[in-house]
Amino acid sequence: MSTRRASATGSIRRRLVVQLLVVAALLSGLLYLSVRTVAATAVDTTQDGILGAATVFIAEELRGGEQGVSIEIPYAAFSMLGAVGQDRVFYRILVGADTVTGYGDLPLPDWVVTGLEPRFYTVPYQGAELRVGAVARSVLVDGAQVSVTVLLAQTRTAQQTISRQMANRAALLGLGFFVVAAILSMFTARSVLRPLSSLAQALGRRGPQDLRPVDRAVPSELIPLIGALNGLISRLRAALDRTETFITEAAHHVRTPLATVRAQAEIALRQAGDDDTRTSLRNLIRAVDNSARSAGQLLDHATVVYRSDQRADAPLDIAAVLADMVEGYRPTATLRDIDLHLALPDQPVQLAVDRLLFESAVRNLIDNAVKYSSPDAAVDVSLTVAAARAHLVVADRGRGIGQGAASTLTRRFTRGSNVSDVVGSGLGLTIVRDVARASGGQFDISPREGGGTCASLSFPL
Amino acid sequence: MRFTILSALAALWLSAPAAAFEIEEETIFGDGPVLISVLSTTDTGVFAPLIAAYQAQNPDVSVRYVVANSQEVYRAIHDEAAAFDLVISSAMDLQMKLANDGFGRAHDSDAVAALPRWARWRDQLFAVTQEPVVMVASRAGFDGLGLPQTRAELVQVLRDHPERFAGRVGTYDPVRSGAGYLFATQDARQSDTSWRLAEVMGRLDPQLYTASSDMITAIQNGELALAYNVVGPYAQARLAGDPDAVVILPEDFTHVLLRTALIPTSGEAPDLGRQFLDFLLSEAGQQLLSEAAGLPRISAADLADGPALRPIRLDPGLLVFVDPIMRRRFLDEWTAAVVQP
Numbered sequence: 089m090s091t092r093r094a095s096a097t098g099s100i101r102r103r104l105v106v107q108l109l110v111v112a113a114l115l116s117g118l119l120y121l122s123v124r125t126v127a128a129t130a131v132d133t134t135q136d137g138i139l140g141a142a143t144v145f146i147a148e149e150l151r152g153g154e155q156g157v158s159i160e161i162p163y164a165a166f167s168m169l170g171a172v173g174q175d176r177v178f179y180r181i182l183v184g185a186d187t188v189t190g191y192g193d194l195p196l197p198d199w200v201v202t203g204l205e206p207r208f209y210t211v212p213y214q215g216a217e218l219r220v221g222a223v224a225r226s227v228l229v230d231g232a233q234v235s236v237t238v239l240l241a242q243t244r245t246a247q248q249t250i251s252r253q254m255a256n257r258a259a260l261l262g263l264g265f266f267v268v269a270a271i272l273s274m275f276t277a278r279s280v281l282r283p284l285s286s287l288a289q290a291l292g293r294r295g296p297q298d299l300r301p302v303d304r305a306v307p308s309e310l311i312p313l314i315g316a317l318n319g320l321i322s323r324l325r326a327a328l329d330r331t332e333t334f335i336t337e338a339a340h341h342v343r344t345p346l347a348t349v350r351a352q353a354e355i356a357l358r359q360a361g362d363d364d365t366r367t368s369l370r371n372l373i374r375a376v377d378n379s380a381r382s383a384g385q386l387l388d389h390a391t392v393v394y395r396s397d398q399r400a401d402a403p404l405d406i407a408a409v410l411a412d413m414v415e416g417y418r419p420t421a422t423l424r425d426i427d428l429h430l431a432l433p434d435q436p437v438q439l440a441v442d443r444l445l446f447e448s449a450v451r452n453l454i455d456n457a458v459k460y461s462s463p464d465a466a467v468d469v470s471l472t473v474a475a476a477r478a479h480l481v482v483a484d485r486g487r488g489i490g491q492g493a494a495s496t497l498t499r500r501f502t503r504g505s506n507v508s509d510v511v512g513s514g515l516g517l518t519i520v521r522d523v524a525r526a527s528g529g530q531f532d533i534s535p536r537e538g539g540g541t542c543a544s545l546s547f548p549l
Numbered sequence: 550m551r552f553t554i555l556s557a558l559a560a561l562w563l564s565a566p567a568a569a570f571e572i573e574e575e576t577i578f579g580d581g582p583v584l585i586s587v588l589s590t591t592d593t594g595v596f597a598p599l600i601a602a603y604q605a606q607n608p609d610v611s612v613r614y615v616v617a618n619s620q621e622v623y624r625a626i627h628d629e630a631a632a633f634d635l636v637i638s639s640a641m642d643l644q645m646k647l648a649n650d651g652f653g654r655a656h657d658s659d660a661v662a663a664l665p666r667w668a669r670w671r672d673q674l675f676a677v678t679q680e681p682v683v684m685v686a687s688r689a690g691f692d693g694l695g696l697p698q699t700r701a702e703l704v705q706v707l708r709d710h711p712e713r714f715a716g717r718v719g720t721y722d723p724v725r726s727g728a729g730y731l732f733a734t735q736d737a738r739q740s741d742t743s744w745r746l747a748e749v750m751g752r753l754d755p756q757l758y759t760a761s762s763d764m765i766t767a768i769q770n771g772e773l774a775l776a777y778n779v780v781g782p783y784a785q786a787r788l789a790g791d792p793d794a795v796v797i798l799p800e801d802f803t804h805v806l807l808r809t810a811l812i813p814t815s816g817e818a819p820d821l822g823r824q825f826l827d828f829l830l831s832e833a834g835q836q837l838l839s840e841a842a843g844l845p846r847i848s849a850a851d852l853a854d855g856p857a858l859r860p861i862r863l864d865p866g867l868l869v870f871v872d873p874i875m876r877r878r879f880l881d882e883w884t885a886a887v888v889q890p
Contacts, residue, residue: 160878161869163738170864174671176649177865189874214651245671 100284104277112269120262127254135172135219135247140206142168143221143240146179147204150236152227157183157236165240173246178218182237194239197222201237216243283307287314299325335390342383350376385515388448392522395445401527404443405436406478406547407471410450414469417454425463428454431470437478439547441527449523449531452516453482453543460486460541477546485540489533497533520545570625572617579604579611585821586613588622588633590640590727591808591844598841603828610821618759619643619727626652630815634822637677637810637829639780640727642734644809645867648673654812656823660830665849668807670863676807677829678844679851681781681858682732684797685765685788690717690774699801700742703775707749714753717774719764722757724880728806729759732778733883734870735804735861742801747886750777755887762787768794780806786843798857805852805860808844 145165151158159181169177180190195211201224211218220241226233283306290304301318350373357369414430421428439446457467465485472479489497496502498521503514517533520543524531529547536542576593577584578600589596593614600612615633617625619640625631626647638644647653653673661675668676684703686696694710697703707714721729736743756773758764761783764776769791776784781796788794810829812822828834835846845851852858861867869875 159874161872161875163866163869166869167862167864167866170862170866174864176651176671177868178649189872 101277101281104280105273108273108276109270112266112273115269116262116266119265120258123258123261124251124255127258128251131247131250131254135242135244136206136208136221138168138172139208139219139221139240139242140223142166143206143223143238144204146181146240147223147225147236147238150225150227150238152229152234154230156229157188157227157234159189169240169242173249175243175246176216178213178241180237180239182239183234190239194218194220194241196237196239201239211241213241218242219244283310291317299328331394335387335394339383339387342387343380346376346380346383350380382515385519388452389515389519389522392445392448392519392526395442395526401440401442403438403440404446406439406441406446406480407432407435407437409443409446410469410471410480413447413450413454417458421458421467424458424461426458426461427464427466428458429466429468429470431468431472433471433473437471437473437549439478439549441547445523445526449520449545450480452520453480453545456516456543457482457484457486457541460484462486465540473549476549478549479544479546481542481544483536483540483542485536485538488535488539489541498531517543569629570617570621570631572615572621574616576614577611578614579608581607581609581611583610583818583821584613585610585635585818585825586615586633586816587635587637587822587825588615588617588625588631589637590617590619590622591637591842592616595842595844599829599834599837602833602837603825606828607824612825623647623727626811626813626815631813632815632817633813634816634818635810635825636813637808638727639680639806639808640731641807641809641861641863642731642867642871643727644674644811645670645863645865646871647811647813649865649868652811652813652815654814654816654819654822656812656826658823658827660827664830664847667860667862668847674809674811674863675826675830676809676847676860676863677826677835678782678808678838679847679860680806680808680845681798681855682778682804682806683781683784684799685768685776685779685784686795686797687768687771687774688793688795689771690714696795696797698797699799700740700746701801703777703799704742704746704749707746707753707775711753714774716754716756717772718750718753718777719756719758719767719773719775720750720777721764722759723883725757726759728761728780729778730870730876730880731806731861732804734879736778737879737883738866739802739804739859744886746777747883751887757887765794782843782845798855800857802859803855803857805858807860807863809863 142165145162145168149160149162151160161179166177169175178191178194180192180194181188194213197207197209197220199207201207201222204223204225206221206223209220209222211220218241220239222237222239224235224237226235228234287302287304287306287310291302299321301321302314304314306314353369353373353376357366357373360366360369411430411432414428418428454467454469457469461467461484468481468483470479470481470483472481498517499514517531521531523529524545524547527547529545531543531545533541533543574593578597581604593616596614600614604610604612619638620643622636622638623640623643623646626633626636627650636644636647648670655672656675657672661669661672664675668679684697688696690713691706694706695702697706707718721732723730723733733743733747736746756767758767758776761780764773764779765784765787767773768776769788779796781798784794784796788796810826812819812826816822829838830847838844839846852860870879
């Protein structure tokens with residue numbers, strides 16, 4: 089009986105990994121953006137700091153006097169702007185509203201420039217974005233206060249370059265984070281699913297008759313599953329118990345009345361005087377035999393089917409079992425003048441099979457051979473070991489398997505075309521075949537050379 | 550060649566009679582169909598070997614080489630948008646101003662990428678030579694006195710012997726010479742000693758020049774005992790066999806002038822300008838500049854050999870003394886110090 093594979097609706101691990109990856113990707117993106125923003129802000133602030141310092145530096149060198157405002161631009165004020173990168177520099181110095189030096193078209197801010205605390209703004213100028221630092225201070229010219237405004241401006245190429253580098257590094261950082269997170273998420277998925285797969289393995293390792301409840305320490309999330317599983321197991325065990333009981337009960341309930349009917353018929357036969365009655369009673373006995381046999385076979389078959397699922401494979405010396413069974417059949421065979429030959433290997437043949445199943449198969453084979461052999465014939469039972477297989481052959485000189493193909497004989501309730509005169513249910517070979525399948529063995533039936541049938545059953549050792 | 554020059558001058562006369570900036574010399578090399586115009590402060594004779602080598606590689610290019618002084622070069626590009634494809638000038642401050650104010654085209658090539666960081670500004674201004682600014686002394690003039698190795702020693706020796714050096718020291722006139730202005734402003738920025746030196750020189754009735762070559766001549770014919778702030782390579786070339794003249798690299802600091810090239814936006818064949826610039830920066834071009842033109846090639850290793858060598862930094866600081874107010878102010882102070890009544 090083959091196990092039906094459960095159909096999969098996706099994989100928990102894949103779903104877990106995908107979701108973790110999505111989270112990692114989001115976090116990586118967030119990391120990238122925040123590093124970029126922070127870096128850009130830091131660069132901006134630094135550049136503004138330098139620009140502001142240079143602007144104030146120029147403003148502080150402004151002097152009032154009787155002649156007017158004296159302007160001295162410190163060399164370092166401009167030079168320091170070149171410290172970070174190579175940006176273009178523009179400036180404009182106004183006394184009151186008049187530009188006294190520098191770039192007269194450098195745009196003024198929207199607001200009024202006051203105080204030595206530099207303020208900054210960004211304007212387009214000569215095809216470039218300019219960052220302008222602005223300060224103002226008043227100086228005394230000829231006794232009157234005059235306001236002087238200093239604008240110092242710088243393109244932001246260096247800053248953009250640095251920001252770009254930072255962005256690249258941030259991107260690398262984000263990517264690295266993502267890769268690490270991806271690897272970790274694989275491990276996480278595996279470790280999260282480990283209890284589940286170890287539970288599956290533990291259940292898979294169980295023997296066929298192991299219907300104990302699952303009693304493992306599992307994560308709390310699996311406890312409902314275990315509970316459901318144990319419920320299923322207990323229901324299954326109850327059902328199996330019922331089946332076993334039913335089979336036993338049925339065997340009892342069918343066989344016992346039949347035996348009683350047969351015994352009564354035999355008594356009646358012995359006491360009957362006239363021939364007609366005796367013939368009737370013999371027919372009755374024959375019919376009862378037939379029924380008893382059929383019922384036996386049916387129950388046998390049911391048992392075999394039941395045990396195929398619930399078989400208890402244990403190491404078994406099949407040579408010894410075979411010898412016992414052949415001895416058990418010898419009286420029946422002798423009654424019909426049939427010679428039962430048994431050939432066994434010297435050593436015991438150890439095989440892991442279900443004893444009941446094995447016995448059932450062997451019983452059917454020998455029973456068939458004896459049943460279909462004519463008196464004075466011989467039935468050869470042999471057990472050999474070859475090519476890592478145990479071969480059990482039962483050969484008779486009976487009427488053979490007739491017309492039908494060998495394979496059809498193993499169908500349920502199918503009998504050979506030439507056996508209508510012999511009691512039989514058509515289940516014997518089916519049982520043998522089922523046993524062979526359940527035990528991983530192979531069953532073949534073929535005409536024997538020189539007349540008769542050769543049934544062979546082989547099992548891997 | 551003569552015919553070419555004459556005809557070219559004639560053509561210029563006819564086509565652009567209103568050319569306002571003052572040209573010192575104009576030469577057209579070759580007669581190829583493609584024309585590149587180069588505006589330079591460097592004498593034609595110095596650059597001729599490079600032009601010849603360039604034309605050997607590019608036979609279909611004829612080169613129009615125009616020489617003007619650095620302020621005229623600046624004016625030609627800044628005020629007149631003259632159509633030149635490459636501008637080479639020793640006035641770093643003016644070149645910096647041109648680049649900063651957006652008169653230069655961007656250029657990126659393997660040749661400029663190989664330049665050290667101090668030898669370029671953005672992708673617009675590129676140094677092609679590095680020339681130490683030196684003092685030239687006459688042994689005879691300093692007879693019996695030690696040759697000064699630093700500005701402080703020079704101040705000392707001039708102060709101690711005014712009678713000997715009166716009228717016999719020379720330097721650039723920053724009012725008339727762009728290079729002189731650059732050297733003087735860099736001196737002033739670098740140390741206070743330079744102001745003391747200016748004052749000491751001022752008391753000695755100094756001779757003022759507009760070209761290094763004139764100062765070297767004056768040393769050679771004995772008019773001067775000391776020339777201060779002379780472009781080194783010129784002096785070394787001219788005085789190589791002279792037993793009397795000594796080229797001194799001041800040990801406190803020696804400015805290194807970077808002759809810079811810029812591809813102006815006003816040029817008509819900027820790609821030729823780029824090509825010529827790349828040639829100047831190529832191994833062959835740099836070697837020719839060093840050996841045939843006598844202008845030292847760009848070399849970080851050479852700078853490392855002289856601890857006092859300081860290349861004038863290509864940074865926005867150069868813009869300070871281009872500012873008209875700052876220029877007037879500086880020249881006033883300098884004149885007050887040097888030109889004493």
